[in-house]
Amino acid sequence: MAAIVLDGKACGAEVEAAVSARVTLLKAAGISPHLSVVIVGDDPASHVYVGAKERACARVGIESTRIDLPDSASFSEVVSVVERLNSDSSVHGILVQSPLPVGMDELAITDLLNPAKDVDGFHPENLGRLVQGRADGLVPCTPAGVVHLLEWGGVEISGKRAVVIGRSRIVGLPVSLLLARKGADATVTIAHSRTSELAETCRNADLLIAAVGRAELVKGDWVKPGAAVIDVGVNRVEDDTRERGYRLAGDVDSEVADVAGYLSPVPGGVGPMTIAMLMQNTVQAAENQQN
Secondary structure (H helix, E strand, O other): OOOEEOOHHHHHHHHHHHHHHHHHHHHHOOOOOEEEEEEEOOOHHHHHHHHHHHHHHHHHOOEEEEEEEOOOOOHHHHHHHHHHHHHOOOOOEEEEOOOOOOOOOHHHHHHHOOHHHEOOOOOHHHHHHHHOOOOOOOOOHHHHHHHHHHHHOOOOOOOOEEEEEOOOOOOHHHHHHHHHOOOOOOEEEEEOOOOOOHHHHHHOOOEEEEOOOOOOOEOHHHOOOOOEEEEOOOEEEEOOOOOOOEEEEOOEOHHHHHOOOEEOOOOOOHHHHHHHHHHHHHHHHHHHHHO
């Protein structure tokens, strides 16, 4: 029996509808939620992602501005832009698009963000709240989207064994904290490139989150029958049969659909959820800054 598809587009649309209603209430009170995105350089994927964020802002009624800096921009120039946005009371959310040019300290830029405007959720103060088990900060968008998608799909999390492949500060670590915190109550194992018997570790999981960035790593025999599998990966795989010369593939092999109980697709799974949760974080930031 094929896995139930966890449709990120449908789930994300519901999140955006709720966000739009909150935006309407804020505007009625004279507050226009405003997201400012800083993009440094000409990375093609970054421009695609930023365009998707701009379109989402338009759908939900959030004002969006974009600041483009050349690849040659200095660290101090980026800092100057961030500091200006921090002090601009009309801007409620700030996002500095990754990746930054080679040699530029991304963590140092993140540390400079006003945590109340850090809609990516990567500032140490926001990540620290997750470590404390608190839900009152701005939560990283992709991890929040993963958990919301599971809940939306009716997947039981409490008491289940979860395995997260990947330990990045962007996805792996924060999603592990979200799954383990009180109220979610999963028992979480973090796996990575140094994990011995990785396939066996995955086979014990009721919930499997693949966020390692290796195309089609997770095979069908890695998955416990009936498990819920969330595929966070988006990888380009060479494919001469495609006009553009490549296809998009997740971290999970297509054969997993015949074993898993639930599976998020690539594309159309976690990607739309990440954008939707960014919209949610932006409206939350606007609400918080008025209180």
